[in-house]
Amino acid sequence: MRLLSLQAENFRQFKGRTPEIQFGAPGDKPVTVFFGTNGSGKTALLNAFTWTLYGKTSRGFLLPDQVVNNAALREARPGDIVDAWVEIKFEHLDYRYVVRRTVRVRRGTTEADVSPQGEPVTELQYAGPDGQWRVEPSVVDSIGRILPEDLHTYFFFDGERIERLVQPREEERADIANATRKLFSLEILERAIRHVTAAKKTLEEEYERIGDTQAVQLIEEKRKVEADLEFARERFRELGRNVDGARRAEEEIQTRLRTLRAAKEIQERRDALLIDKSARTTSLRQVTSDVSSLISSRAYAVFLTAACTTYRNVIESMRQKGELPAGIKKQFVEDLLAKNRCICGRSLGHEDAHDARQVVEGWRNRAGLVDVEEKAIRMGGEVRQLELQTSQFWEQLGHFQERRRADRQELSRIEENLENISQQLRQSGEEELGKLERRLVDTKTAIERDLLDQGSCNGLIKQLQTKLQELEGRIEKHQATEAKQQLALRRLTAARDVIARIVDSKARFEAKFRVDLTKRVRALFDQISFTPYVPEITDEYALRLRESAGGMPLPVAASQGESQILSLCFIGGVISLAREYQAKKERLPGPDSSHFPLVMDSPFGSLGPNYRRQVADHITRLADQVIIMVTNTQWRGEVEQSLRGRVGRYYVLQYFSPKNEVSPETVELAGVTHDLIKRSPSEFEYTTLSEVGHD
Amino acid sequence: MPDDKEPETPTLDAFQPLREAPGPIRTIIERVLTLEQERLYQRAPRLNDDVLRVIKEEIR
Numbered sequence: 001m002r003l004l005s006l007q008a009e010n011f012r013q014f015k016g017r018t019p020e021i022q023f024g025a026p027g028d029k030p031v032t033v034f035f036g037t038n039g040s041g042k043t044a045l046l047n048a049f050t051w052t053l054y055g056k057t058s059r060g061f062l063l064p065d066q067v068v069n070n071a072a073l074r075e076a077r078p079g080d081i082v083d084a085w086v087e088i089k090f091e092h093l094d095y096r097y098v099v100r101r102t103v104r105v106r107r108g109t110t111e112a113d114v115s116p117q118g119e120p121v122t123e124l125q126y127a128g129p130d131g132q133w134r135v136e137p138s139v140v141d142s143i144g145r146i147l148p149e150d151l152h153t154y155f156f157f158d159g160e161r162i163e164r165l166v167q168p169r170e171e172e173r174a175d176i177a178n179a180t181r182k183l184f185s186l187e188i189l190e191r192a193i194r195h196v197t198a199a200k201k202t203l204e205e206e207y208e209r210i211g212d213t214q215a216v217q218l219i220e221e222k223r224k225v226e227a228d229l230e231f232a233r234e235r236f237r238e239l240g241r242n243v244d245g246a247r248r249a250e251e252e253i254q255t256r257l258r259t260l261r262a263a264k265e266i267q268e269r270r271d272a273l274l275i276d277k278s279a280r281t282t283s284l285r286q287v288t289s290d291v292s293s294l295i296s297s298r299a300y301a302v303f304l305t306a307a308c309t310t311y312r313n314v315i316e317s318m319r320q321k322g323e324l325p326a327g328i329k330k331q332f333v334e335d336l337l338a339k340n341r342c343i344c345g346r347s348l349g350h351e352d353a354h355d356a357r358q359v360v361e362g363w364r365n366r367a368g369l370v371d372v373e374e375k376a377i378r379m380g381g382e383v384r385q386l387e388l389q390t391s392q393f394w395e396q397l398g399h400f401q402e403r404r405r406a407d408r409q410e411l412s413r414i415e416e417n418l419e420n421i422s423q424q425l426r427q428s429g430e431e432e433l434g435k436l437e438r439r440l441v442d443t444k445t446a447i448e449r450d451l452l453d454q455g456s457c458n459g460l461i462k463q464l465q466t467k468l469q470e471l472e473g474r475i476e477k478h479q480a481t482e483a484k485q486q487l488a489l490r491r492l493t494a495a496r497d498v499i500a501r502i503v504d505s506k507a508r509f510e511a512k513f514r515v516d517l518t519k520r521v522r523a524l525f526d527q528i529s530f531t532p533y534v535p536e537i538t539d540e541y542a543l544r545l546r547e548s549a550g551g552m553p554l555p556v557a558a559s560q561g562e563s564q565i566l567s568l569c570f571i572g573g574v575i576s577l578a579r580e581y582q583a584k585k586e587r588l589p590g591p592d593s594s595h596f597p598l599v600m601d602s603p604f605g606s607l608g609p610n611y612r613r614q615v616a617d618h619i620t621r622l623a624d625q626v627i628i629m630v631t632n633t634q635w636r637g638e639v640e641q642s643l644r645g646r647v648g649r650y651y652v653l654q655y656f657s658p659k660n661e662v663s664p665e666t667v668e669l670a671g672v673t674h675d676l677i678k679r680s681p682s683e684f685e686y687t688t689l690s691e692v693g694h695d
Numbered sequence: 696m697p698d699d700k701e702p703e704t705p706t707l708d709a710f711q712p713l714r715e716a717p718g719p720i721r722t723i724i725e726r727v728l729t730l731e732q733e734r735l736y737q738r739a740p741r742l743n744d745d746v747l748r749v750i751k752e753e754i755r
Contacts, residue, residue, distance in 0.1 A: 144736020184734045188731040191740070196727060199747040497720050498727070498750075501712040509709035 001147050002026060002091040008068040010084040010447035013041035013655070015686035022691075024648020026595055026624040031646050034629040034669045034689075036653030037676045041687040042629035045653075046601040051154050052086040052101040054149045055120065067103045067120075071684035073111040080107050090145045098133075099124045099143065101489055136289045150179045154571050155596065159603030160308060163563035165570055166543050177541040184513055189506040193499055200495035206579045207488040215478035222471045229464040232457055239454040248448045253440045264431050270421045277414045284407040291400045294393065299502055301389040308383045315376055323369050333364040368390065425613050513577075520573035521566075528614035529565055543570050561607055567631055568603065568615055570624040579624075596625035604634045616642035630668045632676060669693055719753045728755070 001027070009017040024032045036042045047057045067082040076082050085102040102115040124136040124143065136142045147155065153165070168176055181187040203429055257267045275325075318324040336342060337360060340349035348357040424438035471611065516538055521535045521543075533545040545566055575596045598620070604612040618637040620626045630639065650669055658680045665676040708714075713724050726749045734740035 141736060145733070149738050174701040182735060188728055188735060189736075190729050191731045191742070192724075192746075195731070195742045195746040196750075199750055200745070202747055203750070244741070491750050494720055494723060494754045495750055498723050499717070501716055501724065504712040504726070505709055508707045508712075510708075515703065539749050 001597055002094075003092060003597050003599075003627070004089040006045075006048060006086065006088050008084075009071040009085045009088050010082060011067060011119055011686035012044040012084075012580060013039075013653075013685070014044070014689060015069045015071045016688075018689045019691065021651060021689065022649060023625060023627060029648035030288070030623075031620060031642070031643055032625075032627045032649045032651070033647050034627070034651045034653060035627065035632060035635065035674070035676060035689070035692075037631060037655050037665050039685075040653040040655035040676065041689075042631075042653065042671055043601050044687075045629055046156060046158060046599060048086045049599055050089065050152055052088050052099055052122070053143055053147070054152060055101070055122070056149070056152070058161070063339055068105050068114065069304060069686060070111060071682060071686045073105070073114060073683055074328065074682065076107045078107055078109050078686070081105070082107060083523065094129050096127045097124060097146075098126075101137070113516060120567055120592050139552045148179075148182055150175055151183055153573055154178055154183070157571070157603075158600045158601045159564070159568075160601070160605045161565040162571075163560055165567035166563040168542070168546070173540070180541045180574060183574060184509075184581070186506065186510060186513070189502055189509070193506070196495055196499050196502070200492065200499065203488060203492040203495055207492055209483065209484040210481055210488055215482060216477065217687060218471060218475045218478060222468065222475060225468050225471060229461065229468060232460045236454055236457040236461060239457060240444055241448045242450045243447055243454070246443050246450065250447070251441060252435050253443065255437055257425070257433070257440075259437075260430075260433060261430065263425060263433050263436075266421055270347050270418060273414050273417050273421070273635070276409065277418070280407050280411045280414065284404060284411065287400050287403045291397065291404070294396055298389060298393045298396075301386050304386050305390060308386055311379065311383055315380070318372075318376075323372075325373055328363060330364060330370065333360060337364065338359055357429050390424075476528050517577055520577050524569040524572050524618060525566060527618055528569065528611065529562065530564060530610070533562065535566055535569065541619045543567070561611065564605070564607060565615065571598070571669060572619045576622040579622075595624040597625040597627065599627040601629045602631070602634060602638055603628060604630065609638050613638035613642050620646070632665060635667070650656065651666060652676065652690055652692045654678060654688045656686050658683045658685055723749055723753045 003023045005020045005022050007018055007020045008014050021032075024030050024111055031305065034042060034045060043058060049219070050058075068082055072082055072084075079103060083102055083104050085100055087098060087100040089096065089098050089504060093096070101120055101122045101124060103120040105114045106117055107114060122139045124139040125133050126136055127133045143149075152247045164172060165176060178187065183192070254267065254271075258262045258271075274625055313326065337348065337357070340347060342348055342356060342360055346356055348360060380657075422437060422441060426434050426441070428434050500570075518535070518537050521537065525533075525535050534546055536544045536546050538544060543566060575598065579596060603619070604615060607615065612634070620643065652667065652674045654675060655677050658681065660679070662677050663680060666673045667690055668674070672692070680686065713721065716724060727746055729744055730738075730742055730749070734742060
C-alpha cells in the first residue's frame, strides 16, 4: 500500500475542508512531517487513517458522535445537517483507490445538541490501468485484502502508547500475535490446516458411509445361483439325451415289430395312424395360431359395438330435431342479413321487421351445423365398416372353432385306435410280440416323464437366469459403490498428505521466521539502545527484554523508554523482514504488498536525545513511506538532523485557541517561522492545516 | 552485542514439503492457500465446504 493523499472536512479539530495533503513518495524523500502543538490534532490525523480505513480509533480518542468539528456545528443553524469526512487516496499493486468515510449529524437548538443521521458511511472507488473509476461495493473486504485490519497496529500507531507492544494488556496479546502471524502467512497455514482437517473429517465419514459387506454376500449368492443354474442345465441336457435314447429305442422296437410277421399288418396300420396323428396335430396347431392372429388383429371391433350404437342414436336424434341435414350454407344467410333482404323479398332492415330478422338469424345458427353434417357422413362410413368387420370376425372365428373341434375329434379317434392296437399287441399270444409292445409302452411313458421333467427343468433355468440377472445388477451397483469407496479413500489420503505437508512447512517456516525476526529486532535494538539488554520473541510472539547474567538470560522490567524503543524495533523488524521475504519471494500467499507505510504519532515522545536520533535514523529507513506527527520540541535537534534530506513534505497544524492569552509556539523551516498557535476568532478551538515546504 | 548466543537460522527449506508434493496434492495446497488468502481479512471464514470441493475436484 502506498499512501498518496489525505483530505478531511470538519473532522475533529479541522474546521472546514483541509487542503489535499500529499505524502512523500517511496524513494529518496519518503518522509512526511506534520508539526503541531499538543491538542492541535496530530492524534486526530493518525485516527483519520484508521477511522477511514477500518472505522477504528485510538483507545479513548473520541466517541462516534464527537467526530464533527465543534466550530462547524456552532456556525450551523438549528436543524442544519453537517457532514464530516475524511478521504484517503492510495495505490496498491496496479490500482488506485479513493476511500471516503462520512458521518452526518443534525444540529439541534444548541451546538451541543447533535443527533447522528445514521451510521458513518464508507465509499470505496478504484481505477485499474485503464484509468476508469469503479465503485467497490465490498469496502471492508477490499480494504481487508489490501491491509488486514488487525495489522494496523504495525502501520498506524501512537508513539506515546507504542510500549503496549512490549507490555500489552491481556486482551491485546492475542491481537499482536495474530497480526504477526497474519503478516507472515502463518495464519494462512494455520487456517488451511484447520479447514483441511475439517474436510478430512467429512471425507472420513463419507468413506465409512460408502463401505459395506453386502457386496461380498451378493457375490457369494451369485456363485450359488450360477452353480444351481449349471446343475439345472446339465439336468436338462441329460433329460434331452434320455429322450433321444428312448426315441431311438422306440424306433427300434417299432422296426422290430414291422419285421415280425404276426405284427406286421397291425404295425402298418399303426404307422398309417401315426401319420394321420401327425397331420392332425399340425393342423390343430395351425388353427390355434390362426385364432390368436384373428383375435389380435380384428377382435377390437367387437368392443366398439356400444360406441357405434351411441353414434347412431345421436345422429338419429339430430335428424328428428331437424338439425340434420343442415341443407343451407352459412355464407348464404350472412349475405341475406348483410343485404337486409330475405329470400322471400321481404326487407329485414325496418323497425317493424324485427321478428323476420330474428327468424333469418335463427337460420344462420342452423347453418353452422354444416361442419357437423360433413363429419357425420364421414363417420357413418367408418361405423358401417366397423359393423361389417365385427360380423366378419364372428364368422371367421366360428369357422376356426369348427376346424379345431374337428381336429380334436379326429385326434381322439386316432388315439383310441392306437391304444386298441397297443392293447391288441400286448395281449398277443406271441410272447415276443407282447414283450416288445410292453417295452414300447414303457419307453413312451419314460419319454413323456422325461419331457415333463425337462419342462420343469426349463422353468427352473428361466427362474435362475432371472435371479442371476438381478444379482448381477445389484453387484454392478455395489461395484460402482466400491469404486466410490476407493475414490473416497484416495481423497482422504490426499487430505492427510496435504495436512502433513502444510504442518511440516509451517513448523519449518515458523522456526526460520522466529529466528530471522529475533535477529532483526536484536540488531536494531543493538544499534539504537545502549543498554545490555537482549530482546527475545516468545513462542506466542510476545516481546521480552532479557538481561544477560552468567549466560542465562533473565526477564527484565523495561522502562517506558526502553519499551518504546523495543516496540519500535519490533515494528521495524517486522516491516523490514516482510519486505525482505517479499523481495525474495520467500513467502506463501498472504497480504500482498511491496510497499509498507508507517504512520507514527509522536514516536519520539518520551525518548532522550540519543534515542530520538537513533529511532529517526534507523526506524524510518525500514518502511517505504513514513508519516510522522511531531511537536516542535520533538522535532528540533536530533530528529531534524537525522531526517534532513529525506523529508518530501512538511505540513503545519495551526491551532486556534479560544484563550485570550496564549504562549507563542513556532517552528522554523528553511528560515521561515511558522506559528503553531494563534488566537481563535470565536470561543471555539480549531485547527487549520497547510503545507509549508519540503527538503 | 551482549554475550547471548545468537540464534541460528534453520537451514531446512521451509517450503520444500509443499514444493515437492505430487501434482494434485500441490494443486490442492495452492488452491486452499489462495482461498485462505482471499478470506484472511475475515476473523473466522467458513471455508470447510470450499476446501472439501477443492479436494474433490482435484482427486477424481
